[in-house]
Amino acid sequence: MNALSTKKEKRRMNTSLIWLGRVVVVMIGLALIGAVYERMAEAADAKAYPPPGQMVDVDGYRLHINCTGTGSPTVVIVAGLGDWSTSWGGVVQPEVAKTTRVCTYDRAGMGWSEANPLPSDAAQFARELHALLENANVQGPYVMVGHSLGGLIVRVFAHDYASEVAGVVLVDSMNPKQVTESLSNKLALFSSIEAAVARVGVGRLLVKLPAIAPSLPAGDEAYYPLLFRPQTFQTAANEYRELPASAAEAAAVTSFGDLPLIVLTARLNDNPGWPEWQNELLQLSSNSEHLFAENSGHVIQLDQPDAAVSAILKMVELVRQSRHE
Incomplete structure (x- = not known):
């Protein structure tokens, strides 16, 4: 290679490095702008969408709880993985509140609740929920309702605080047997990537695309502002990562005795093995009943909320009848 060719090659390399440097500078600049935008948007959302319930201190961090209606037993709804109170507040909660x-x-880090550094497993969630109910002065007896991951949490709660639980409704609940470590880790990684992207405000831009964020029913305007935060995705990642631990803790609870149990299953949930896993849940109690949401996928509270309301109110009535026997 002659001297002229060498000089040309150096020029090309220098030019490439200059352009690469410019791209890096632009990317860093955009990330900084996005991070500032995200913080400003979260501050604005906090003012625009205050929590509908109350913020209660639990061991140094505050959790959001929203109680409506009057009467006994008190129904306590535990949302699924990556979910919080809003999906139950549109139809199910108002309808149940007419009766009791x-x-x-919201679990720590979800919805309006503050994050904490504690483990994100079923045992910790059960302890946290019990402390929240005590500190919020929510008296039992409780009808515990658990959807998806919430079913694992309710399973542990009903065992650890058996004297305070009058009945259980499992709404398309997870079965510990369905949890695998490899899938949990993959989902945790995906949610962690979502959290990283959300930190630079990308989620705020995606929410404006109808294909990604379709319109919501009136009264649920806070959902997307809460969803597209880094905290929400990171909390979901933590919950996915701890799923094997949650499954093991729930699997250790093999019986509720004769505690009234309703298993509500989504008929359109096509997850392989789902019917068998749901049938197994019936064995948790000698006093169990299997109901179906015929026109619903996994998210029954949104797909067919009347089925969730019906199952919950049926359990409330069973508990009330048992008091008079």
């Missing part, structure tokens, strides 16, 4: 007191809440 009903509480929805």
Whole structure:
């Protein structure tokens, strides 16, 4: 290679490095702008969408709980993985509140609740929920309603605080047997990537695309502002990562005795093995009943909320009847 060719090659390399440097500078600049935009948007959302319930201190961090209606037993709804109180507040909670007191809440890091550094497994969630109910002065007896991951949490709660639980409704609940470590880790990684992207405000831009964020029913305007935060995705990642631990803790609870149990299954949930896993849940109690949401996928509270309301109110009535026997 002659001197002229060498000089040309150096020029090309220098030019490439200059352009690469410019791209890096632009990317860093955009990331900084996005991060500032995200913080400003979260501050604005906090003012625009205040929590509908109350913020209650639990061991140094505050959790959101929203109780409506009057009467006993008190229904406590535990949302699924990556979900919080809003999906139950549109139809299910108002309908149940016509009959008895009903509480929805947000696990730490979800919805309006503050994050904490504690493990994100079923045992910790059960302890946290019990402390929240005590500190919020929500009296039992409780009808515990658990959807998806919430079913694992309710399973542990009903065992650890058996004297306070009058009945259980499992709404398309997870079965511990369905949890695998490899899938949990993959989903945790995906949610962690979502959290990283959300930190630079990308989620705020995606929410404006109808294909990604379709319009919501009136009264649920807070959902997307809460969803597209880095905290929400990171909390979901933590919950996915701890799924094997949650499954093991729930699997250790093999029986509720004769505690009234309703298993509500989504007929259109096509997850392989789902019917068998749901049938197994019936064995948790000698006093169990299997109901179906015929026209619903996994998210029954949105797909067919009347089925969720019906199952919950049926359990409330069973508990009330048992008091008079």
